[in-house]
Amino acid sequence: MTIDELRDMVTEFSQRRDWERFHTPKNLVMALTGEVGELAEIFQWLTPEQSEALCDDEEGRVKVEHEVADVLIYLLRLSTVLDIDLATAVQAKLKVNEQRYPVNLARGRAVKYSELG
Structure with missing residues (x-):
């Protein structure tokens, strides 16, 4: 569904x-x-x-x-x-989060994006 x-x-x-x-x-x-x-x-x-x-x-x-x-x-x-449109909103937010939480900085870390630097 x-x-x-x-x-x-x-x-x-x-x-x-x-x-x-x-x-x-x-x-x-x-x-x-x-x-x-x-x-x-x-x-x-x-x-x-x-x-x-x-x-x-x-x-x-x-x-x-x-x-x-x-x-x-x-x-x-x-x-x-x-x-x-939830699907569009989720896709847009994931794009924002891709920028905020780059894999090389965020992988395995449970911190806010402002603390990744």
């Missing part, structure tokens, strides 16, 4: 419920932030090892999948409302 197909499914879901009037950019960003918070809550007090193993069991996997899906749903709605 493509990003556009997912966007269409989410839009149709919202339209059938007459929710579009509530889906302002501000409301969608607030909802997206809440869902990211719910995803973070799942991982909050886990050790790195526990976080890596969380999806090894069905219950953990379902919790994570549901929150990841909620994040994507709100992101898709926001991109629709703001008329942002």
